[in-house]
Every structure is written in C-alpha cells, then in structure tokens.
Amino acid sequence: MKKIFFILIIFSSANLFAQGGQIKGKVISDKAQPIIGANVIVLGTNFGAAANETGFFEIYNLPYGKYTLQISSIGYEKKTVSVTISEKPASLTIVLRETVIETEQIIVSAGKYEQKIQDLTVSTVVIQPDVITRKNYQTFDEMLRHVPGVQMTLEQPSIRGSSGYSRGAGARVLVAINGIPIYSGDTGDIVWEMIPIADIERVEVIKGPASSLYGSTAIGGVINIITKSVVKNPITNFRTYIGGYDNPAYKLWNWSKSFREFYGVELTHSNSYENLGYTISLKKFDNNGYRKNDYFKRYITYAKLNYSFSQNNYLTFFFNFLNQNRGNFLYWSDLRENALIDTSSLGNIVKSNRFLSGLIYHHHFNSSFSAELKTSLYRTKFEGYGKEYTASTATLIRGEAFTNYKFSNSFLLTSGVEASYAKVKSNIFKNPFFSNAGAYAQTELKITPELIATIGLRYDFIKLDTIPGKGAFTPRAGLNFKLTKDFILRSSIGTGFRAPTPAEVFTSAAVGGGISVKENPNLTSEKSISFEAGANYFYSQNLFFDLAFYQTDYDNFIEPNLTKEGDIQFINLSRARIQGVELITDWSIIPAELQLSAGYNYMWSRDIEHNKAMKYRPRNILYAQVRYSPAPFDFGIDFRYWSKVEEIDFALTQPPLVLIPDGDKRVQVYVADVMVGYNFLVTSLPAKIYLNIKNIFNYNYIEFIGNIAPIRNASFSLELFF
Amino acid sequence: MTLKNFLFFLPIFISLLFISCDGGIEPATEPLGAAGFSGKVTFNGSWPIGVKRTHLVVFKNEIKTADDFFIPNLSFVSDSIPYNSKEYFYKSIESPYSAIFKLVPGSYSYLVVAQSYTPLITFERKDWFVVGVYCEGGDQNRIKKLLLEPGKITEGVDIIVNFRNPPPQPPGAN
Known part of the structure; x- marks a missing residue:
C-alpha cells in the first residue's frame, strides 16, 4: 500500500x-x-x-x-x-520605449540636487532623447521647437517670451551640460551643435528665472542636458541619415537646379573596464541648404571618461570639439525671385572651431553630505570672410563648487560658489574681458509631508572690462503643496538679472545687409521679478494636465534698437511685462501604443514704455503630437501653431530704410511633420529605421524677418546597435 | 478617457493639419525698387560762403522735431551739388546713395535742398540748413508731397532755391 x-x-x-x-x-x-x-x-x-x-x-x-x-x-x-x-x-x-515627456521622473537641475519633479515649485519638463533620433533632428534646437513654453526664433531660444531675437548676441536661457553652462565668452550665444546628442540621458527644461542658482544667463530659464551614466556592457551605436529639400512652393523661388541634400553619419561607442567608463563619438553632417549660401559642413568629436572611486564618488571628464564651415545667409533680397537668396551676402562664409571641456568631481561623504566640483574651459573661434573680415576668439574658464547638506529628512541646504572669466580677442567686439563671481544658498524645507517650501538667495558680482563692476542679489521662494497624491499645486516668486554680454556692449561692425552695429558702453544689467502659480493633475495613470499662470516684469530690458544714425545698438528699455497661461496635457490613450501630447501657451508681452507688444513674441502657441506605435511600427504626427507675431523690427523693413524689402511679410505659423518608423529590435535585429517628412504641406513662414523657414524636406535614417 | 474620446478629438487635430495646406507667405506681386523721380534745382542769388555740401534730400515724414531728422526717416540723398551751380538736373536713380536709400512707391512728405558747412556728411540736425523746398506754386510755406508710383519715374520735381529768401527752417536748428 x-x-x-x-x-x-x-x-x-x-x-x-x-x-x-x-x-x-x-x-x-x-x-x-x-x-x-x-x-x-x-x-x-x-x-x-x-x-x-x-x-x-x-x-x-x-x-x-x-x-x-x-x-x-x-x-x-x-x-x-x-x-x-x-x-x-x-x-x-x-x-x-523611453518616455517622451516624463512627469514622474527624478530630476537634478532645479535645485542642484536630486529632486522628484512633483516636488518642484517651478514648471519643469523632462524630455527623453530618443525623440532626436526618431524625428531625425540634426541639431538639438530643432527638438526644442516642440517643447511647450519654448519658442525658437531661428537659433535663439525663448522660454515664455524671455527673448526676442538678437542674432545670437546674448541669451536669456542658460543651456548646460551636466550643470556646466555652454554659452560662448564673446557673444554669450548657445552653439547647439556642441551638444553631444548621442550621449544624452535626458533634458530638463526649467521655465522661469533661475538666476538664484544659476546666475546671469538663467534669467529666462534653464535647459540642462544630463549625459548618460556609465554602461556595464559595451555598446556601439551607428546612425546615419540622408535627406533632401523639396522644390520651393513657388517656381519663382526655385533658384537651384540641383537637389539640395543633407546627410550625416555618427558613430558612438561606450564601454567600461572595472571603474573606468568611457564614451567616444565621431560625427559628420553636411547640409546644402534650401537657401543659397546657407549650407554647413560640420565635424564633431566628443569623448567622456568616468572614473568611479567608489559607488558614490566619481570623476567625469568630457570634451567636445566642433569644426564648422558655413555660408552666411542673413535676409532675403526680396520676396519675388530672391526669397531664398541673399544677394548681399553671396560668397560670405564663416569658419569656426569650438572646444568645450568639463571636469566634474562628485564626493559623497555620507548619506547627509555631498559635494561637487565643476570646472570647464570653453574656447570659441570664428572667422567671417566676405566684404569685410570679422574674427573673434573667446576663452571662457569657469569653476563651481557646491555642497548638499541634509540636516534632517525635512531640511536640506544647497550652497555653492562660482566664478568665471572670459577673454575676448576680436575685431568686432574689441578685446574685452568679462569676469563673474557668485555665491548662492538654497534650502528645501518639508514643513509637512504635503507641503514643501524653498528659499534661495544668490549674489553675483560682474565686471565687464572698463565698465564699473556691478553686484546683484537674486532671491527666490517657492511652495509645493500636494492637495492629493494626484493634484499638486505649486507657486514661486523669483528675481533674475542678466549682465550685458561683450557682444551687446562692444560690437562695432557691419553685420551685412547694409546694417551696422554700434557699441553702447552705457548698457546696464537688466533685472526681472517673476511669479508663477501652477497645478498638475493626474486624472488617471494615463492622463495628465499641467496648468500654469506666469508673470515677469523686466527693468532695463536689453533689446536691439535702431539709432538715429540707422545703426543697430543694444539699449535698455525702461520696463517690460510678460504675462501668460500655459496648459499641457499628456494622454496615453492606449498605454505604450497611442499617445497624445499637447501644450498651449497664451502670452501677452508689452513694452510698457511704448505701450506696444514686445518683438518676436507670438500671443498664441500650440504644440500637439500624436504617436501611434504598435510594435514594431512607429507613426507620429507633430503640429505647431504660432499666431502672427505683432511686433518686429519695422524700421528695417519699411520705408525709408527698407533694408529688408518685404521684411514685414509674416503669417501665422502652421507646420506639420510626419514620421514613420520600424523597429527591428522586436525581431532581434538591432536596428531601427525612420522616414521623416518635415513641413509636409510646404507651408511658407518665418520665425525672423527676411528668413523663410525650412521648406518641405524628407529624410531617411538608420540606427544600428552592436 | 478612452479611444472613443480620442476619436472625438482626432477630427480637430486633422483639421488643424489641413489648415497648414494654406501656403503661408507668397511671392510679392509688386515690382520693387522701380519708383523714382527727376527734375531740376534752380539757384537764385549768391551762394553762402564756406558751404561745403549741398544735397537734395527726401524725408518720408515731416520734420516735426529734431528727432525726426534721422536716418530711418531719410529716403533719398542726391549726389553733392557743385558749389556755385545755377542749375542742377538730377535723376534719383543716378544717386550714388541709391543702394542705401531705397525709394519705394508711396508718399514722401518733405523734399528739400539742404546745405552744410561740414566737409563730411553728418546726421546732426544742427549741421544743416534748408535753402529750398518742394512746394506748391512757389509758396515755400505750402510744402508739397512727393508721390511715387510703382514702376514710374515722376518727372518735373523742380525746386527753386532763392538764397535771399530761404524757406522756414524745420525744428532743431541752432
């Protein structure tokens, strides 16, 4: 049994x-x-x-x-x-798939320490970089054209109307790589090509003044690019694309008989040996341009080394080198047969070399105390060849040290010091130097589990060559209150300031097209005070809303202006005000398959002294994206709308000067892009392909006077992983 | 929110896309830069001693204050008229400054002959004095507007300068 x-x-x-x-x-x-x-x-x-x-x-x-x-x-x-x-x-x-716009991810930049986005007191968006390869954006700024609250006027970013357009002379948005700013020492502009697209982990966009932590250039906000962590397994990424521009919408504008193509190739390899991790990347991309003399040829080398002394103590070194040759299209010659030709700048070229290196040392003393040291060297050089020879070499050295000390689980103090020095050698900006020293402190206090308060203060002293040095205090305060787990209120009030850049003060040269820029040694720093109140609401796990009201008042706002002599000169407007409301939604209609993202921004910007709109700031901006990705396919439609810009540089476009004939022609902007992709990873083949058609309806619009925006273009891209 | 809701919003999205079918900015229809004028300046009386420059100039708007005397208001500058001239025939298209000051069709409020004692062109109001003005029937108090039509050269834009009877000076002179 x-x-x-x-x-x-x-x-x-x-x-x-x-x-x-x-x-x-x-x-x-x-x-x-x-x-x-x-x-x-x-x-x-x-x-x-x-x-x-x-x-x-x-x-x-x-x-x-x-x-x-x-x-x-x-x-x-x-x-x-x-x-x-x-x-x-x-x-x-x-x-x-990496989330396109994250709402719950940890970010670091807002307070210079790791912080959950739902604990922030200012509007922040986190973007995952896969959108760059999917949409085949050639430079980083193309991606920003689809971020709610961000407006690109040619290559110049504006967050919630912080900037008009000044052809690269001075930025009001600080762009940083791992917290290291990358504005150039002479013009203060952002060279988007310097951003190592292949090594981006995520991008954080902080809307509103962040001068209390980041100083002068952050008066309008911060775009912080976080590079990838060390990989444990070797990975090689090869990416290539080829594309071309369609014929212009009107035969009259068809200036070229040849195909206007663009192409690029990029190879990136990452690996680690015990405590040492590295990434190297080589990239070449050329664009023949849809406009005459608007081509570029670029070579970029990027390398990053990361050495971990222990789990939390590490040293990161990176460098980026860019070599670029490009044409120098300024404005159309007229809106008849020369809409895509600038006859005054034909043959003008610009050659530039830029080198950026950064060193970051992070030390974690214990669970309550950590410190970070950041240094960087940014050397930029350009030479412009044409009717006049222009050249500028700028070297910017920067150092920063900050600590995070957690007194208790509810009280954290971040404090640091920062200094920078720039030396410019130029035949258009003179040979000025620029130095800045600052110290800051910010506390985060968790008053209750639902209520977080932040208070911060920064002091900067800035000296621009012979101009007497000036100091500025920039305090800020913010509140975050979780009404429920899904409904979070936030509010902040902050001050900002921005010192004029050497280019804004000292430029004295013809910039082409019959326009000269005149120096203004009397230019003074601009200041702002900004208020924001916002709320985000998770209706469900798949549906998210964010609403924000904002107002910024500027004193001594710096803008280019036409002088009595017909030159452009940067001057201080006495007062300006920008008010607005922004609504963002992310809706996963079918989780991981069908997604809708949209953002609407209404902005009312006034030059109070002259009671008129501020230049190049549309009142209404709408971005919408639909993505449908039933594996292995991937489909996407992007739509952008701007209302017609009210105020432009009319003095340049209207009689009697008429430097830019028909320059006041502008329309509201409707642009639609379409993307189709196939992901072979599902079939175990490590490859992805994408077809992108940008401006599919070949809509003709401008972001800046006399500059038709990119016409319809199509590109095919291939990405391989080894 | 469900797929059904999405399908409700989809037509709105597609409508937005199709708005993009409008072509946006179109080629300009009017020919540019073809407008101009020509005429004669007659000088009566003796030329002031020491005058270095004499130009025919056109302002888009009237000179109501000294601030209106500035380049953005300046539409045309002739070549320098030789000292002691009795008559000066001109065509706007022949001006050496036509590349800088582009005349376009429209109305121009103030066309004058102005003189300066400075050897170089300046844009300071105080450096210039008006000796003749484009006016109605010889009455220098009745300033005549210059009208330029697309593609046409307006002829007969004549000015008489009488050094013994200069016209009223615009504001801003010393």
Whole structure:
C-alpha cells in the first residue's frame, strides 16, 4: 500500500511539474540596452520576475493558459504583452520605449540636487532623447521647437517670451551640460551643435528665472542636458541619415537646379573596464541648404571618461570639439525671385572651431553630505570672410563648487560658489574681458509631508572690462503643496538679472545687409521679478494636465534698437511685462501604443514704455503630437501653431530704410511633420529605421524677418546597435 | 478617457493639419525698387560762403522735431551739388546713395535742398540748413508731397532755391 501511495505521489508531482510552463526573455530599451531591474508581472497571478543585469528574466511553473504580462521600469513606458503558456517555453524580446515627456521622473537641475519633479515649485519638463533620433533632428534646437513654453526664433531660444531675437548676441536661457553652462565668452550665444546628442540621458527644461542658482544667463530659464551614466556592457551605436529639400512652393523661388541634400553619419561607442567608463563619438553632417549660401559642413568629436572611486564618488571628464564651415545667409533680397537668396551676402562664409571641456568631481561623504566640483574651459573661434573680415576668439574658464547638506529628512541646504572669466580677442567686439563671481544658498524645507517650501538667495558680482563692476542679489521662494497624491499645486516668486554680454556692449561692425552695429558702453544689467502659480493633475495613470499662470516684469530690458544714425545698438528699455497661461496635457490613450501630447501657451508681452507688444513674441502657441506605435511600427504626427507675431523690427523693413524689402511679410505659423518608423529590435535585429517628412504641406513662414523657414524636406535614417 | 474620446478629438487635430495646406507667405506681386523721380534745382542769388555740401534730400515724414531728422526717416540723398551751380538736373536713380536709400512707391512728405558747412556728411540736425523746398506754386510755406508710383519715374520735381529768401527752417536748428 505504501508503495502504491509513493508511486501516486511521484506521479502526481510529475504531472504537476509537467503542467507548469515557462516564460523567458529579455527586456531591452529601444537602443538595445538591457533594462536592469525591469519588472515583469503576470497580471492576475502572483508570478513575476525582475530583469537581471543583462536584461534577462525567467518565470517558472506557470499553469498552462493565456496570460497578460506587464513590463515596467522607471523612465520607460509601461507595456503589456499577451502570451500563451504551453509545454514549449515562451521566449520573448520586450522593447520598452523611453518616455517622451516624463512627469514622474527624478530630476537634478532645479535645485542642484536630486529632486522628484512633483516636488518642484517651478514648471519643469523632462524630455527623453530618443525623440532626436526618431524625428531625425540634426541639431538639438530643432527638438526644442516642440517643447511647450519654448519658442525658437531661428537659433535663439525663448522660454515664455524671455527673448526676442538678437542674432545670437546674448541669451536669456542658460543651456548646460551636466550643470556646466555652454554659452560662448564673446557673444554669450548657445552653439547647439556642441551638444553631444548621442550621449544624452535626458533634458530638463526649467521655465522661469533661475538666476538664484544659476546666475546671469538663467534669467529666462534653464535647459540642462544630463549625459548618460556609465554602461556595464559595451555598446556601439551607428546612425546615419540622408535627406533632401523639396522644390520651393513657388517656381519663382526655385533658384537651384540641383537637389539640395543633407546627410550625416555618427558613430558612438561606450564601454567600461572595472571603474573606468568611457564614451567616444565621431560625427559628420553636411547640409546644402534650401537657401543659397546657407549650407554647413560640420565635424564633431566628443569623448567622456568616468572614473568611479567608489559607488558614490566619481570623476567625469568630457570634451567636445566642433569644426564648422558655413555660408552666411542673413535676409532675403526680396520676396519675388530672391526669397531664398541673399544677394548681399553671396560668397560670405564663416569658419569656426569650438572646444568645450568639463571636469566634474562628485564626493559623497555620507548619506547627509555631498559635494561637487565643476570646472570647464570653453574656447570659441570664428572667422567671417566676405566684404569685410570679422574674427573673434573667446576663452571662457569657469569653476563651481557646491555642497548638499541634509540636516534632517525635512531640511536640506544647497550652497555653492562660482566664478568665471572670459577673454575676448576680436575685431568686432574689441578685446574685452568679462569676469563673474557668485555665491548662492538654497534650502528645501518639508514643513509637512504635503507641503514643501524653498528659499534661495544668490549674489553675483560682474565686471565687464572698463565698465564699473556691478553686484546683484537674486532671491527666490517657492511652495509645493500636494492637495492629493494626484493634484499638486505649486507657486514661486523669483528675481533674475542678466549682465550685458561683450557682444551687446562692444560690437562695432557691419553685420551685412547694409546694417551696422554700434557699441553702447552705457548698457546696464537688466533685472526681472517673476511669479508663477501652477497645478498638475493626474486624472488617471494615463492622463495628465499641467496648468500654469506666469508673470515677469523686466527693468532695463536689453533689446536691439535702431539709432538715429540707422545703426543697430543694444539699449535698455525702461520696463517690460510678460504675462501668460500655459496648459499641457499628456494622454496615453492606449498605454505604450497611442499617445497624445499637447501644450498651449497664451502670452501677452508689452513694452510698457511704448505701450506696444514686445518683438518676436507670438500671443498664441500650440504644440500637439500624436504617436501611434504598435510594435514594431512607429507613426507620429507633430503640429505647431504660432499666431502672427505683432511686433518686429519695422524700421528695417519699411520705408525709408527698407533694408529688408518685404521684411514685414509674416503669417501665422502652421507646420506639420510626419514620421514613420520600424523597429527591428522586436525581431532581434538591432536596428531601427525612420522616414521623416518635415513641413509636409510646404507651408511658407518665418520665425525672423527676411528668413523663410525650412521648406518641405524628407529624410531617411538608420540606427544600428552592436 | 478612452479611444472613443480620442476619436472625438482626432477630427480637430486633422483639421488643424489641413489648415497648414494654406501656403503661408507668397511671392510679392509688386515690382520693387522701380519708383523714382527727376527734375531740376534752380539757384537764385549768391551762394553762402564756406558751404561745403549741398544735397537734395527726401524725408518720408515731416520734420516735426529734431528727432525726426534721422536716418530711418531719410529716403533719398542726391549726389553733392557743385558749389556755385545755377542749375542742377538730377535723376534719383543716378544717386550714388541709391543702394542705401531705397525709394519705394508711396508718399514722401518733405523734399528739400539742404546745405552744410561740414566737409563730411553728418546726421546732426544742427549741421544743416534748408535753402529750398518742394512746394506748391512757389509758396515755400505750402510744402508739397512727393508721390511715387510703382514702376514710374515722376518727372518735373523742380525746386527753386532763392538764397535771399530761404524757406522756414524745420525744428532743431541752432
């Protein structure tokens, strides 16, 4: 009897095991990187697993049947997959997509310490970089054209109307790589090509003045680019694209008989040996331009080394070198047959070399105290060849040290000092030097679990060559209140200031097109006070809203102006005010498959002294994106709308000067882009392809007077991972 | 929110896209830069001693204050008229400054002959004095507007300068 009972047990056990199925697979990102720790849950059961360091997971002993797996990881879109369990083990490759606009991710830049976005007191957007490759953006600024609250006028960014257009002379948005600013020492402009697109982990956009932590240039906001962490497995990324511009919408404008193509190739490799991680990237991209003499040829080299002394103490060094030759299109000659030709600048070219290097040392003393040291060297050189020879070389050295001290779980203090020095050698900006020293402190106080208060203060002293030095205090305060887990209120009040750049003060040269710029040694710093009140609301896990009201008052706002002599000169407007409301929504209609993102911004900007609108600031801006990605396909439509800009540089466009004939022609902007992609990763082939058609309806518009924006163009891109 | 809701919003989105079918900025229809004028300046009386420059100049708007005497209001400057001239025939298209000051069709409020004692051109109001003005029937108090039509050269834009009876000076003179 015992024998029979034993045999029965053995038999039934064997039967039980035989009915237990197995799922195994790999969870990878859409860049073929294993997603370590990704959660794999069998919905409706207690079964589940986490991906190991190679992204591999296994689930055993699942009873036969049909199941739904849910795969998730922070920073990636949640995905569900149907699977049938039978005797044969199910094998899956699951590709998770990085979230396009994150709402719950940890960010670092707002307070110079790690902070959850829902704890912030200012409007912030986090963007994942895969959008750059999917949409085949050639430079970083193209991506910003689709970020709510950000407006690009040619290459100059404006956050909530902070800037008009001054052809690169002076920026009101600080762009930084890992917190290291990348504005040039002479003009103070941002060279977008310097941003290492292949090594971006995420991009944080802080809307509103951040001078209390970042100083002068951050009066309008901060765009902080965080580069990738060290990889544990070697990865090589090869990306190439080729595309071309369509014919202009009107035959009259068709100036070229040849195909206007653009193409690029980029190779990036990352690996690590024990404590040393590295990334190297080589890139070449050329664009023949849709306008005459509007071409560019660029070579970029980027390298990053990261040495970890221990888990939390590390040293990061990076450098970026850009060599560029480009034409120098300024304005159309007229809006008849020369809409895409600037006859006055034909043959004018600009050659430039730019070198940026940064060193970051992070030391974690204990769980309450950490410190970071950042130094950078940014050397820029350009030479303009044409009717007049222009040249400028600027060297900017910068150093910063800051600490984070956590007195308790509810009280954190961030404080630091910063200094920079720039030396300019130029035949148009003279040879000025520029120095800045600042000190700052900011506290975060968790008054209750629902209420967070921040208070900050910064002092800067700025000296621009022979002009007497000036100091500025920039305090700020903010509140964050979680009414419920899904409904968060925020409010902040902050001051900002911006010192004039050497280019704004000392430029004395013909800039082409019959226009000369005149120096203004009396130019003084501008100041601002800004207020914001906002709320974000998670209607459900898949639907998110953010609403913000904002107002910024400027004193001594710096703008280019036409003088009595007909020259351009930067002057201080006495007062200006910008008010607005911004609404953003993200809606995952079908999670991980169908998504709608939209942002609307109404902005009322006034030059109070002259009671007129501020230049180049549209009242209404609407961005909308739909993405449908049933694996392995990927479809997207982007739409942009700006209302017609009210105020421009009329003095340049109207009689009697008419320096830019028909320059006052401007329209509201409607631009639609379409993207189609196929992801071979699902079939285990590490490749992705995309077809992008930009400005698909070939709509003719301008962002700045006399400059038709890019006409319809199509590109094909291929991305491979090894 | 469901797919059904999305389908409700989809037509709105597509409508927005199709608005883009409007072509936006179009080529300008009017020919540019073809407008101009010509005429004669007659000088009566003796030229002031020491005058270095004499030009025919056109202002878009009237000179109501000294601030209106500035380049953005300046539409045309002739070549320098030789000292002691009795008659000076001109065509606007022949001005050496026509590349800088572009005349376009429209109305111009103030056309004068102005003189200066400075050897170089300056844009300071105090450096200039008006000796003749384009006016109605010889009455220098009735300033006549210059009208330029597209593609046409307006002829007969004559000015008589009488050094013994200069016209009223615009504001801003010493």
